Each structure stands twice: as C-alpha cells, then as structure tokens.
Amino acid sequence: MCGVIGILGRGPVIGHLVDSLQRLEYRGYDSAGVATLEGGHLERRRVEGKLKNLAEKLHCDPLSGHAGIGHTRWATHGKPTERNAHPHMADNVAVVHNGIIENFRVLRAELEQNGADFTSETDTEVVAHLVESYLKNGYSPQDAVKASLPRLRGSYALAFLFKGHEDLMIGARKGSPLAIGYGDGEMYLGSDAIALAPFTDSIMYLEDGDWAVLTRANGVIYDSSGSIVHREASSHGTSSLLVNKANYRHFMAKEIHEQPEVVGQTLAHYVDMAGERIELPSKLPFDFNAIQRIWITACGTASYAGQVAKYWFERLARLPVEIDVASEFRYREAPLRKGDLAIFISQSGETADTLAALRYAKAQGLHTISVVNVSTSTIARESEVVLPTLAGPEIGVASTKAFTCQLMVIAAIAVAAGRERGELSKIEEIKLVHELIEVPPLIAATLAIEPQIEKLAHDIAKSRDVVYLGRGTSSPLAMEGALKLKEISYIHAEGYAAGELKHGPIALIDETVPVVVIAPYDRLFEKTVSNMQEVAARGGNVILITDAKGASEAAMGSIVTIVLPDMPATFTPMVYVIPLQLLAYHTAILMGADVDQPRNLAKSVTVE
Template sequence: MCGIVGAIADRDVVPVLIEGLKRLEYRGYDSAGIAVVDGTEVRRVRRTGRVSEMEAAAGNEGFSATLGIGHTRWATHGGVTESNAHPHVSHGVALVHNGIIENHEQQRERLLGLGYEFESQTDTEVIAHLIHHYLQSGDDLLAALQRAVKELHGAYALAVVSRREPGRMVVARMGCPLLVGLGEGENFVASDVSAILQATRRVIFLEEGDTAEITREGVQVYGADDRPALREEHLSDVSLSSLELGPYRHFMQKEIHEQPRALGDTMEAIIDAGGFGPELFGKEAADVLGQVEGVLILACGTSFYAGSVARYWIEAISGLPCSVEIASEYRYRTAVANPKQLVVTISQSGETLDTMEALKYARSLGQHFTLSICNVPESAIPRASRLVFYTRAGAEIGVASTKAFTTQLVALFALAATLAKLNGRLPEEKEAAYVEALRHLPGSVQHALNLEPQIAMWAEQFTPRQHALFLGRGVHYPIALEGALKLKEISYIHAEAYPAGELKHGPLALVDDRMPVVVIAPNDSLLEKVKSNMQEVRARGGELFVFTDADSNFGESEGVHVIRTERHVGVLSPIVHTIPVQLLAYHVALARGTDVDKPRNLAKSVTVE
C-alpha cells in the first residue's frame, strides 16, 4: 500500500527519488519522504500530504546526494504525522518499509530496555533500531539487516542505507513486492517498476526471503538461507507513455477508455486460436483442468465481484460447481477442502496480501490445482500458482479498478468455456459463437463509452445525494455491486447493491424521492422480473436511473430515466454493462470535486491486512 524507491549512482539521485515517488502516487499515500547519504551524514526530509510538498522542502534545503531512498506512506501504525512518515532513522541508519511487523510491540519493549528511544508510533522504527543494534555488535550493514529480519514476524519490503557505508544500499523482501533495477554504473530499487522506468527497464524481481546488496558496480542477491542466489533479469514491458495522462483529465477516465484495447489484447490468444483450450492457462493446464471437479474463487474487492460473475458462467456453461469467497474471510475460517477443486485467485497487482495468504491456506489443505488471474507478470501470486492467465490491461494507475476488472471477466469467461470444452459441454457451433461474441466485444464496449455525455448529465442529479441504491438480477447483480463500490470509492456517496428481487425483503424501506436507484436491466430472460421490481420503486416515489439495451421494450417516463447500450450482447453482457456504471461513478465524483485517482483512505495495491 506504500511505495519505495532507492538509487545509488555517480550522479545526483534526488531527482530520481522525487520522480519515482511521483510515479508511485497512484498507489495511495498520506505522507512522503526521502533520506540521502551526503558524505558521512544522513539527511532526511518528510512531509504529510503530497509528494510536491516534500519536493519543495527538499529543494529549499539543498538536498543532493549519490545514494538515497524514498517512500510514500499509507498510515497503518500511528496517525498521519511527520514523525510517523518514512524514512525512519536510528543513529545514522535510515530505512523505508512497506508491510506490517506483527511482533513490533515485543521488539519495542526489548529495544527500550537496550536504551533506544522512539520518536514515532510506527512498527517501522523498530527495524531501524534493530539494525543499528546489530551494527553496534560488529556486523556490517548487510549482516545486520539479515540478522534483524530473522527476528521480524509479518510482511516487509525494506531498503536501508547507513552513513557508515556510503557506497551501498541493502534491501530485504518478505510478503511485499520489491525489485531491483539495473543500470550502467548505477542501480535502483523499487516496490513498483513504474518508479524507475525513467532510469531503466532492466529489473530483477526479488523472491520471498531474499536480501540483496546494491552498489554502483552491481547487485548481489542472497536467498532466505543468506547464501548467494541467482535471480533472472527481465525487461519490463511497461511503457512511460502508459503512465502519462495524455488528453484525459484523470487516469481513471483514461483507463475506462482504454478498455476496448485492453480487452482486445487480453483475448488475442483466443481469437488467434479460433477457440478455447487449456493451453491458454499454461503448460500443466491440460493435465490439471482435465481432473477438476469444481472451482473455488478467492479474491478481494473488485476482483471478488469479477469472481461472482464467473460463478454464473462456470456453473451454466461448464456444469461444474463454483463457489466464490472473500479472501480475507476464507483464510481465517475452517474450510472443507476438495483436492480436485481448482482454486482460482484473482488480483490486479498479484501482490494482494489477503489473496496470497488465502492461496497459501488452500494449498496447506491439500488443494494444489491452483490458477492465478493477474495483470502483473512475475508478481507473487502467479509465482505461487501452477497455472496462470495474465490479463493484458496494461498499467492501471487509478486506485479504482476499471480495465483490470473487465479483462479479468474475459479471463474468467475463457476459463468457463475451456472447462466446458474439456467436459464435453461445448459443441463446436457454440464455441464458434462465443469466439465471435468476443471478437465483437471491443466494439460493443466502445459503443457504451460513446454514452459518456448522457451519463455525465445524469451525474449532476447524483451530486447532492448522500445515498444511492443499485439493483441487478442474475449475472448482472455483481455488476450492480461493482457499480455501488465504484460510486462509494471515488464520490464518497454511500451506495449499496441488492439483487432486485430482494427489495421487498428490506431495502424497499429506504426508498424515497431522495434516494436515486440505479438499475442494470439488460434484455435477458430476467428483464420482466426487473421491470416488476422497478414498479415497486416507483410506487414508493423512488427515482430510477436504468441502464438497458437498445432492443429492450420500455422507455422513459416520469421518474424513470433510461440510457441504452447497443442491442443485448448475450453471455458477455455483464462486461458491456460495466462501462456505464464506471462512467457514472467517475462523473459523479468529478461533479463533487473529489480526488478521483487518489480517493481518501484507499490504496492501489493492498499489501497489508
């Protein structure tokens, strides 16, 4: 949830650190800071608020150095104060930390007994003092770090510098992403490749338990046993242009409009092959998927709603039972495992802690048929899974996920069709029809995007509201859930979603002329049922905002506003109907003047509990 960047070079690295932190702003944060080794002195500047405020302070204080680290913090332990901001310093040792140290209280008591004083309420300051303690006992910086992390329980990505050793930086990783960037006569560290693209595209992804020492001349990685280890070098395919706004006002708007391309890229292998097959999911997929007796989907937030759509598809198309669980709940309950169940984890970043821990828990129960659907190659969750489907959404900067969600739906639809094919439930003509539907999907999504001016006009009516209700039925109910989540995330309007048939079992009590009711009403087999539910709303004075299809047989009337996508697109309709609810949330937030790309209290990559 926080961001790390570090650099060592023959040039001034302060501009590199500042630019890297700006590239990490999308992840969500409430304070920022840098620390540099200037000669034999560690200098630090921290500010609550935006990176630009910290940048101005660094400029005023004349910061310049060839070794430094930087951080954007999202508060966990301790409030949003300058003293709690990173980097933290202990007697010339400076470090930045992502993650949570679970035994920090015990370590704090121990360090207080050793005479250390604490300036913050964070778990991170404990690590700084612990490393200094081992430096005092005669260890060098790397050995002190390696000894310190063995005493930490929890998750961490760490970058550490010391005035004693101005020619190197040391790092460690457990449970939180960290990578090393390779340059010529200079090297870098970051929690996200976007932070160092300005300097290099050559990266090494550190593995669980790794530590590393980084100098100008090179990088040496050590495994969990502290022995030298080789880690493969990768060339990042993330482009700087994908991190720029271009003609759009916000990254969220840009990413909503990138969905036709993202969907086309994600389904490219299916279109090229003219059908579905286990080869879409990796080398072992033919063996694994052929044995599957059911599916368990584990995810959080928006990804959970993608899994909820997939449950309808998997059961209807493949005939296999499917359950969907919130990862943060599943990992703490006593589950009954089926070793022939396919465990599907969904995560945009591939680093979502609760999802990763849920996967570990499932594996501990003997469930080894595992598949990851993810947007970030080489991230932790795909590496821990036997099978992988990488969506090709490209970099997603806005905190509120958009194109990651719809590309996840394409991946999950491909899974449903592949399982059906392996089970003998996908005749050639139906497979061809599905491929043709996918082929036309980017165009259908573009048609929905063209509705933006109409949706923007609706947004004005939501601006003064404090509550909203979203309704859907069947496979479109999760899209109502996703629409409500988006509105909550970025406009701060309280929104709830219900299956439309549940209105009479409680939510109808909330309906009045001050509660806008958004309805997902495609022209499918449940449309007449949804119309009846809409009448229940109108009879109580509720105002309806209906997203439907061009071929549905109803129009606007008093208190009923209608926006139509193109004709009903069949089984892929949930993907098309996602676009209007994304645009509605965006334009309501725009009208209310909120920080669309950086909603309060939220972060992009959730690597803590």
C-alpha cells in the same frame, strides 16, 4: 500500499527519487519522504500530504547525495503526520518500509529499555533501532540486517542506507514485493517495475524471505537461511510512456477509455480467430473433466469479477463454483478436495490476502490458476498456471480496465472448460467466440453515451445514498457499481441482487434515493422490471440501464433510461459496467474528490 524506492547513482539522485515516488502515487499515500547520503552523513526530508509538498520542501532545503531512499506512506500505525513519515532513522541507519511489523510493540519495549529514543508512533521505527542496536555492538551493516530480519514478524519490503557507506544499500522482502533494477554503474530498489521503468529495463524480483546487498557494481542475493542464491533478471517491458495521462484529466478517465483497446488485446491472447475457438496460452496441467469444484478467491473489484465467473462456469461448463473474499477464505478453513481447481484474481498480483489464500489452496493439493495484470508478480510466480490480463499499468486506485480484462480472461476459461467437458458443442463455442469478439466494439459504442452520464451525475452528486440493483450476472455489477461510487465520490451506496429488494433494502427507498437498475433485456428482465416498479411506487428515482428493447418494454414516466447497444445476454457485464464507471467518475469530479487517489485507499494492498 506504500511505495519504496532506492537508488545508488553516479550523480545526485534526489530528482530521480521524487520522479519514482510520483510514479508510485497510484498505490495510495498520505505522507512522503526521502533520505540521502551526503559526505557519509544521512540527511532526510519528510512531509505530510502530497508529493508537491515534498518538492516544495526540497526546493527550499535541497539534498544532493548520490545514494538515496524514498517512500510514500499509507498510514497503518500512527497518524499521517510528518514525524510518522518515512524514512525513519537511528544514528547510523535510515530505512523505508512497506508492510506491517506485527511484533513491533515487544521489540519497541525491549529497545527502549536498552536506551533507544523513539520519535514516532510507527511500527517501522523499531526496524531502524533494531539494526542500530547491532551496529553499536560492532556488527557490519550486512550482519546487522542479517541478525535483525529473523526477529521481525509480519510483512516487509525494506530498503536501508548506512552512515559512512556511500556504496551500499540493503533491501529485504517478506510478503511485500520488492524488485532490484540493474543499471550502468547504478543499482535500484523499487516496489514495482513502474517505479524503475525510467532507469532500467532489467529487473529481478526478490523471492519471499530474500535480502540483497547492493553496490553500484553488483548485487548479492541471500535467502532466508543466509545462503547466496541466484534469481533471474528479466525485461519488465513497462514503458515509462504508459503511465502518463495523455490528454485526459485523470488516469481513471484514460483507463476507462482504453478499455476497447485493452479488452481487445486480452481477447486476442485467448482466441484463435482463424479456428473460431478459445485457445488458452498456457497448457493446463489438469483435465476439466476431473475437476469437481472450482474455488475462486479475490478481493474488492476482483471479487466481483469472480462472482460473474461463478455464473459463467456453472452455466457454460456445469461446474460448481465457490466464491470467497480472500480475507476470509483461509481463516474459515474450508474443506478442499485435492485435485480440484482454485482461481485467484488480482490486478497487482501482490494482494496479501489473495496470496495467502493461494498458498493455503496449494498446501491442500489444489490446482491453481492466477488471473493477474502483472505476470512477474508473486501470485503469478507461485501459481501453477498464469493467465494474464493485458490491461497495461492501471494507475487509478479505482479499478476499471483491469476488471473488464479480468472478465474477458475468465470468459475464455469458462468457454474452454465447457468445451472440454462436452457441455458446449463446436457450434456453440463458435457462437460464444463471436459474441466475445463483439465486446470491444460494443464497449467503444457505449463510451459514446458519456455526455448523458455526465449530465445524470449532477443528480447523483446531490444524493446521500444510492442503491444499485441487478439480477443474474448483473447482480455482481450492482455491487461493483456501488463500490465505484463509494470509492471515489464518498457517497454511500449499496448493491443488491434485485430479488432481495423486498427482503430488507426496500426500507431505504424514498424520493431522495436514486436507484440504478442494471437490466439488459434477457430472460430475467421482466422480474427485474417488477422490482423497479416497486421502487417507483415508493417514490424512488429509477435510473434504468438497458438496451433498446428493454427501454421500450419498461416505459415508465418516472424513470431515466440509459440505452446501451443491443448484444447477446451472456457477456453483458463487460459492456454494462462502463456506464457505472462513468457515473462514479463524473459524480466524483462534481464532488471535488481526488479521483485517482481517493482518501484512505491504496491501489496495491500488500498487508492484511
């Protein structure tokens, strides 16, 4: 969600603060601000809208302090206005915050009764006034924060500056991620490694409940009980060069076109090429033969990867799978069997609902695997086994390369499970491995049809509603295709299992509604074609995504056909999602939408 940055520097920090906030834009935001210490006094600049507005304000009214905090805000409490933008201040303290303070109304009423003057609608401002109330009672900054944190219910990543304390910054973390960066006579706080990449390669993630007192010389970490603790710093390996657009117009376009490379890198991490077998990089602390059921939990696009995984595990390993969106999983109090397996899928590894589901499953005695793109994330650290995707930083809010890499990892786990359970022979495993090896070049070949997709987008951009249909593993793809179009073009779209068409959705069909049908030529193809003909009979505009044989078999004068390379049926989702991504991308461009930062959305959803 929101982006947090803090710097204790040796020189003016405002340029570095703005640069870091730009690197955090991918998280989603609707206002921004900075505060610095100048001559012991707190000064701030805030704006509504994009960072270019903040840069213009700083050009006209600059800041020159050597200590500062910055923030990009995604509105939760209060409209995205300048007065609601962070940092929030009281007389002696400034704070930036990612998360939600659930008991802010109670705290605000108490603080107002004691004379606090609130100027915003936000939950965050109560943090500033709460700490200020302790400062006015003679507490040191460190003790004021220590006294305040236990009174905050909810989630937070906080960074504080204090009037008159030029060599002090305090950070705190509960639920929302926060990292410390170690420099040469400088210290940093940031929401993630990407924000800190230009300044340091040595970072340390705070654990849940930790808070840190930083000076330019060092940092002291305390746990929730107030005891000093040691947390290991590590090299994050995130090159600052990885987050530029190269020669692409948008990050999303770059990330779509990176998929042959990053899916190939992920594949190489899980396949023994010489032995022609799956070789998971981590030894599993359980036997798949002892697993009776797999639970897969995720949010958004990652949940559709989980739905594809259900087909693979059940078909290849004969293991029953339950799939839940993480925001519902723990609240329905599902009865879980101790010793079964739960898999959690998250690009950021910080998704609040998925993290809560992980903790619920662990408490019920399940084995846990996380499939994440950030191996230092909270979900990764709290999982029994981490199986990383190697997509590299994904900046576009709408997930593309993270999704295909998630599918590659899940495919590898499913094949490994099938082998271990005796459901796949050595010959069958070799065949599947060869099919996986073909996926990256097939993605590359599919990207070559982009001009056809771009042309088709002109028709989609004129539509108010779009329907996506698919069967088998193409059914989750239909929902993912619809999600992508909604996310970045703001055109209403729905994805359905094709067999459900007659059970309600067919009422939507008329000559104004494009219907995208995802149908590789497989054992379900004929049934999907029947659904397609039902659409055509009602005047719907059919767009068929298939292979050469499918195009030949489904020849109808009323459809547009997108022909993909021939490939075996099992792993088609990793290839067939590419035209869906491209269609959403080019439609959004024609609609004039902000492709990389669509309205109301955030990349990393770290609050419930």
